[in-house]
Amino acid sequence: MIKEINIKDRKAAEQVLSVQLPAYKIEAEIIGYPDLPPLKDSADALRTTGETFFGYFTGEKLCGAISFKEKNDVLDIHRLIVHPEHFRKGIAQKLLNYIGRRPIIKKMIVTTGSKNTPAVAFYLKNGFKEVEMIKINDLLTITAFEKLL
Template sequence: MIKKIDITNLKNAFEVLNIQIPSYKVEAEIIDYYDIPPLKDTVEKLQQCGEAFFGYYISGELSGVISIKIENDVMDIHRLIVHPKYFRKGIAKMLLDFIESNIEGIKTIIVSTGSKNFPAVNFYEKNGFSRIEEIKVNERLSLTNFKKQF
């Protein structure tokens, strides 16, 4: 079941952070770069980020999260995270499908991921996103930006 998460609620913010940290640790291992901002997030930062959060629950347990910001007719996916113990169960796809079909008036969705995060890159391409650009953040980190038009 997918439902909106009130991130200002302390318990909810802790639950999201408990998905985010293990999920981004896996990404850090994949891209061999551990200084990524999501690993430094705190409950307070999550509560103040201004993103809308939606969670995928299995038997009442939060197992995946997507967060977005919308400006005009553009949706920016800030996080699409699944707890590692729930990898390969289609949760990321269900969360993506949910926001695509439940948010009205969107003409474009944008998202970025570590360029070396091949599972994420493949996921976005498989789901209709096109590579827009690759940005070199530093010697060890590049991000790939994607866009999907409707």
């Protein structure tokens, strides 16, 4: 079941962090960049992001989450995370589909590590187009994607 997460609630933020850290640890391994900023997040940091969070739950257990900010008619995805125990179960797809149905959204945007081939393939498969590659430093490049709705 997908439901909104009150990220300002400390327990909820800790629950999201318990999915985020192992998910981004896998991304860091895939792209060869162990210093990913989301690995440094705390529950308090999540509580103050200003992002809207939705989670995919099995019973009371959070298995995946998506967060975003909306401005005008653009939905900016900030994180799409699935706990590694729940990879390849369609959870990321369900979360993306869920937020894609929000009213008055004309475009979705997202960035991911350019070397994160599973994420890049996921966004391309879902109709996102690559719009820019951004070199953060010598070890990290991110790719920006957009999808017009």
